[in-house]
Amino acid sequence: MESRKFHFASALTPQGWLSDVTVSVDGQGMISTVQTGAGEGAERLSGIAVPAMPNVHSHAHQRFMLGLAERAGPGADSFWTWREAMYGFALRLSPEDLEAVAAQLYVEMLKSGFSVVGEFQYLHHQPDGTPYADPAEMSLRCFAAAQHAGIGITILPTLYAFGGFGGQDPVAGQRRFLNKAERFLKIVDNLSIQAGGHALRHVGISPHSLRAVTPELLREVISALPENAPIHVHVAEQVKEVEDCLAFSGRRPVELLMQHFDLSDRWTAIHATHMTAAETAALARSGAIAGLCPTTEANLGDGIFPATGFMGERGAIAIGSDSHITVSPAEDLRMLEYSQRLRDLTRNALAGGPGRSTGRSLYDAALTGGARSMRQPVGAIAPGLRADITILDAAHPLLAGRAGDAALDTWIFSGGNALVKDVIVGGAHVVKDRHHIHEETIARDFRAALRRLDT
Structure with a gap:
C-alpha cells in the first residue's frame, strides 16, 4: 500500500x-x-x-440466528433454553456458510465503527463431529472473511472438551466444538502460520469456560503458547453457572479461575457478570480485562456487570457484540452505562468524576482495554x-x-x-x-x- x-x-x-x-x-x-x-x-x-473501537468478543456463526430466538417457549425461557436453540443453528453451517455469514457480520461491524474483531470461534468440526482435513478449516474461514471485509482480527480458537464442571460428558449439540490438547494446538499452529506476516491478523486462544475445560488441560495448552498470546474465557455469566461451580469446587467461577491461574492483561474475562465485591476488586487488581457485551447480556437475561465497583478499582474494560443482537460500539457503551443507572437509580454512573464526560470516559476505557485484549497496535x-x-x-x-x-x-x-x-x-x-x-x-x-x- x-x-x-x-x-x-x-x-x-x-x-x-x-x-x-x-x-x-x-x-x-x-x-x-x-x-x-x-x-x-x-x-x-x-x-x-x-480511534476505531476493537470488538473483543464475537461468535460469528450466531449472526445467522439473528431475530430467530425471540419467541416464548412453552416453559420459562432462559440462557439455557436459548443455548439449545443456538446449538441447532450451529450444527448446520458449512465452512462456506460460515465464511459468508462472518463476512457480512464484519461489514456490519466496520459500518458501526469497529475495526478489529476478537473471534471466539468454536465450530471446529463437521456437523457430525468428524474433523476436517485441516483442523483449522472453520477458523481459517473467519480469516478469509476478515480479509474480504478489511477488518483486523484476533482469532481465538476455542478449547472445549467437557460438558460441565469436573469433566462431565459433553452433550450431542457440542460435538462440533470438542478437542483434546494435541488436536487443538494443531489448530493454533495452523492459524499462526496463516497469520505470520499479515498486519491485520493475530492469534490467541479461548478456553470456553471452566465448565468446558479443566485447569490441567488449560495449563497444558497455555504452556505451548507464546508467552504473550491473549487468552479469553467466559466466566460467571449465569447464576446457574455460579451455583454449579460452588457445588463442584466450593468456589465461585472467578475465585476458581484466580486460584488456578496467575491472571494478567493477557487474560480477558468475558462477561464476569456475577461477582462478589471481593471478586470484583481482585479481578480488577489482577490486570485482567473484563470483556463486556451489554446488549447480548441484556438479551440473554444474564444480569448486570458491577461496572461501578470494577472501574472504581481501576479495572480495565473492553466491549464486544457477542451474539450480535445489535452491532454498535455506541449501543453497547450506552447499555453499559444505563444498566448501572437502572440498578442504582442514578445518572452518569461511569463518568469517573465531577464534570467529566460519561461517553468520553467509557470510550477511552474501552479503547485502551480493547487494544490490550486484542494484542493489536490500535486504540489511539x-x-x-x-x-x-x-x-x-x-x-x-x-x-x-x-x-x-x-x-x-x-x-x-x-x-x-x-x-x-x-x-x-x-x-x-x-x-x-x-x-x-x-x-x-x-x-x-x-x-x-x-x-x-x-x-
Whole structure:
C-alpha cells in the first residue's frame, strides 16, 4: 500500500481534541505523523475522527440466528433454553456458510465503527463431529472473511472438551466444538502460520469456560503458547453457572479461575457478570480485562456487570457484540452505562468524576482495554499505531453545534450507527460515506448462504 494522508475537521488524540488535523499513514498502514493544518495531498474527510473501537468478543456463526430466538417457549425461557436453540443453528453451517455469514457480520461491524474483531470461534468440526482435513478449516474461514471485509482480527480458537464442571460428558449439540490438547494446538499452529506476516491478523486462544475445560488441560495448552498470546474465557455469566461451580469446587467461577491461574492483561474475562465485591476488586487488581457485551447480556437475561465497583478499582474494560443482537460500539457503551443507572437509580454512573464526560470516559476505557485484549497496535490516533479511524458525520443534524466530548456523548447516547460516515483500517478506506467497498458482493454471498441454510 502507498503512503496516504487524511485530513479531518477535528480528531481525538492522546493530546485531546485537535482541530484541522492531518494524519499521515505509511505503506504498512501505520500512523507516521499527526499534525494540525491541511497537509499537502491529503484526502479531505471533513468529519470528526476518533480511534476505531476493537470488538473483543464475537461468535460469528450466531449472526445467522439473528431475530430467530425471540419467541416464548412453552416453559420459562432462559440462557439455557436459548443455548439449545443456538446449538441447532450451529450444527448446520458449512465452512462456506460460515465464511459468508462472518463476512457480512464484519461489514456490519466496520459500518458501526469497529475495526478489529476478537473471534471466539468454536465450530471446529463437521456437523457430525468428524474433523476436517485441516483442523483449522472453520477458523481459517473467519480469516478469509476478515480479509474480504478489511477488518483486523484476533482469532481465538476455542478449547472445549467437557460438558460441565469436573469433566462431565459433553452433550450431542457440542460435538462440533470438542478437542483434546494435541488436536487443538494443531489448530493454533495452523492459524499462526496463516497469520505470520499479515498486519491485520493475530492469534490467541479461548478456553470456553471452566465448565468446558479443566485447569490441567488449560495449563497444558497455555504452556505451548507464546508467552504473550491473549487468552479469553467466559466466566460467571449465569447464576446457574455460579451455583454449579460452588457445588463442584466450593468456589465461585472467578475465585476458581484466580486460584488456578496467575491472571494478567493477557487474560480477558468475558462477561464476569456475577461477582462478589471481593471478586470484583481482585479481578480488577489482577490486570485482567473484563470483556463486556451489554446488549447480548441484556438479551440473554444474564444480569448486570458491577461496572461501578470494577472501574472504581481501576479495572480495565473492553466491549464486544457477542451474539450480535445489535452491532454498535455506541449501543453497547450506552447499555453499559444505563444498566448501572437502572440498578442504582442514578445518572452518569461511569463518568469517573465531577464534570467529566460519561461517553468520553467509557470510550477511552474501552479503547485502551480493547487494544490490550486484542494484542493489536490500535486504540489511539497517534504515531506508531495502526491507522484505524472512525469518522463521525459532522454535518448530521444530531451533531449540529456539537464538538469534542459533546459530539462523542451525542454519538453514544443518541446517534448510534447513524452518525458513522467513514472508517479507515490500516490506512485503507473501507467504509466511504456509509458504504462498504465490497458491500454488494458480500451481501450477495450472505443471501446465498441463507438460502442454503433455509432448505
